Amino acid sequence: MKKGLLMIAAVAAIAFTSCKENAADKVKEENAKEVADRDAKAEKFAKIEFEKEMHDFGTINEGDVVEHIFKFKNTGDAPLVITSAKGSCGCTVPNPPKEPIAPGAEGEFAVKFNSAGKPNSQIKTIRITANTETGKDMVKIKAFVTPKAGAAAKAQTGHEGHNH
Template identity: 45%
Template sequence: MKRITIIYIAILSLLVISCKENAASKINDANLETAKERDAINNLGFAIIEFDNTEYDFGTINEDDIIDGAFKITNAGKVDLIILSAKASCGCTVPEWPKEAIKPGESAELKFSFNSRGKPGVQNKSITLKTNTEKITEVIRIKGTVTPKNK
């Protein structure tokens, strides 16, 4: 019984001694400032992406033609708009998006190239953007008709 009492007293003493340090003294001031800046930006909301058009109609073209086009992107939000990636639904469409942040109120272009080789008929391709908007995913479309070449 004396042994158990001594063990309990020893454990209790260790707990009291180990808890002397104030938790506030462990906070890194640099991390606290970084967190405050991040929270201030988050309170502004998400970036808001606006397009001049969400659909590009290239009309009727001949097979083997290459169409180059662009979508105008405007940041209507209060924080920088960042496009993380742009992926086309098909290898025949190659998007080129702005890699740098688009400041609030500013615009940029998302360019694309569509190669109609081997694509006769009605075409409806999409480009999916991954962004820092509230929706995260934005989709724009390219459509038209490709006249088959004579064989």
Template identity: 50%
Template structure:
């Protein structure tokens, strides 16, 4: 019985390597190590980071918020609160918000959809639904726009009060 199990396992393992071309000598074994010239420090393309040898676009739009954080203070249970963040495009070209995502489904952002001209203002309204929440909250909204860097983060916080017993 043990012999049959060993034979079945050997056949299965052998079948897994069937499509692999045989490697000849040590060159075949080490070939994978030479494919990547700097495997210890691979280059990762991140559009949010300007590299050392690349200068930022001087004409890029710039999203300047009057405030990047808002504290609601005490929030009643099972209520919705909202705050409008105002920003100015201090750059030299129109600013366009591509997307805004919240760190939680209880937080909903809405924003100016049309391009914001240089010197003009735009708005980002953030709504928080306290239903099912209790205690200290801190939520982030990540805004993706045609700015450098392309992600700007806003923060809302507060304290959802304990529901009163009836």
């Protein structure tokens, strides 16, 4: 009697398990297209398009602090949220917007460059982290920084003003 009950229980368990698997497969097949369509529609991203991606300050004097406003437009399908913007060194400080930029809307942010201790040709990168498809975007600034007179004299003579 125990063997008979055990056999019936085993057969019932297999039958119920196989029915569930077939039902699950059927549901998966029926919903696969619907899920794929839904996921494709959910893949909406913001897209940041800059008016220009490189700004040239031209020739400035060492010690000058200059600023440029980068203008952009969200040409994507979702509100643009900039989570961070970082300069490639401490001399370059971006100030991105804190609020989301709606699709089709324009925004801007300032980038300050402090040329103190940065003589000659300079190119700095500002890395932007946002909810765009790539997640990372960048803009650049450049300048030729004329060294201070004392620094130029030291560079030409190789001395630091010591008398021999």
